[in-house]
Amino acid sequence: MKTCNYRIGIGYDIHKFTVKRKLILGGVKIPFSKGLDGHSDADVLLHSICDAMLGAAGMEDIGHQFPNTDLKYKNISSLILLKIIGNN
Numbered sequence: 806m807k808t809c810n811y812r813i814g815i816g817y818d819i820h821k822f823t824v825k826r827k828l829i830l831g832g833v834k835i836p837f838s839k840g841l842d843g844h845s846d847a848d849v850l851l852h853s854i855c856d857a858m859l860g861a862a863g864m865e866d867i868g869h870q871f872p873n874t875d876l877k878y879k880n881i882s883s884l885i886l887l888k889i890i891g892n893n
């Protein structure tokens with residue numbers, strides 16, 4: 806019997822719009838009148854990719870890996886979070 810050597814993960818993310826932040830999607834600043842509210846930069850695209858990778862690895866989600874109670878993740882770029890997850 807042949808076994809599969811790959812894993813699949815599904816990720817999704819939701820943040821509220823706010824006028825107090827810039828909109829960042831996929832690590833890119835998007836010109837728009839509102840941004841997304843969150844502890845980090847609230848990049849829903851990168852958060853979804855992180856959660857898909859974590860799910861495929863059988864690990865806890867991004868909120869568990871980088872809790873919003875930890876000040877070291879305040880306003881952090883989600884590119885950094887993705888890099889950390891990709892290296893684990």
Ligand SMILES: [Zn+2]
Nearest residue numbers: 818847849852
């Ligand atoms: Zn998020």
